[in-house]
Amino acid sequence: MFDPTDLYRLSEEVPELTDPVLLYHFDGFVDAGGAGRLALGHLLSELEHRVVATFDVDRLLDYRSRRPIMTFDTDRWVSVESHELALRLAHDTTGTPFLLLTGPEPDREWELFAEALGTLVTRLGVGRLVTLHGIPMAVPHTRPLGITGHGSRPELVSGQGSAFGRVQVPGSAAALVEFRLGAQGHDALGYAVHVPHYLAQAEYPAAALAALDAVTRSTGLAFPLDGLREAATRTDAEIAEQISASDELSTAIKGLEQQYDAFAAGSQHENLMAETSEMPTGDELAAQFEAFLAERDEQRGD
Structure with missing residues (x-):
């Protein structure tokens, strides 16, 4: 039996928190307009943060499909851009602490990864997990962006409409985390921003704004958004x-x-x-x- 806590390493100073929100996004799955990546990337660039835990990417990633960039100079290798899947602690503009989990989507051991994250969620007293990403839709950019909310309990996304009925789609690590941790009694939800299909492959900051606005409405967290609006x-x-x-x-x-x-x-x-x-x-x-x-x-x- 594998120990899920072997998948991550805690920092020397583990914070004492009270019901913090955990925002998470993994690169590699569908993210039209870069909605989730831009949203969390913006927060990391605007807010001070520190690493709380790092996951073992050697176990979780397939390097042959995610080859790290290395720099060769004249006659030797001088650097490598190593992958990182890390949980960080930050504070919003009101000083409220929250957590961010970002990095590449695991290629393997999804179930053990979800279990490992569950142990971290329990240890840090996380009150709610929220994931963000974009999906391509046949909509124009000149109209308000729609959002599909989903959660482990209907009350978490009450009042949030959906453009879908019952469908089967390829799974993702983010969706599995929501499903497994929700089954364990944790509050887990997500927002999928409806990005114009012709902009799906481009960076579309308006989608990231819509995602963070949805997070604010559901969690009360306040973010610095001027740069993203510009x-x-x-x-x-x-x-x-x-x-x-x-x-x-x-x-x-x-x-x-x-x-x-x-x-x-x-x-x-x-x-x-x-x-x-x-x-x-x-x-x-x-x-x-x-x-x-x-x-x-x-x-x-x-």
């Missing part, structure tokens, strides 16, 4: 510039707006995950954006 404003301006320069893109976005408005008004009942035959696919829209950017770069080069 990034979202810049990104929106760049998108507007691209669209205004292309009649094809403008027409496609207007079509998405009409579809979204009809859905919101209740005159259509199709799932926004599906794309109608008359609408361009996410790949087609993304290709148009890439072609526009490439043409603009060439013009600037000339």
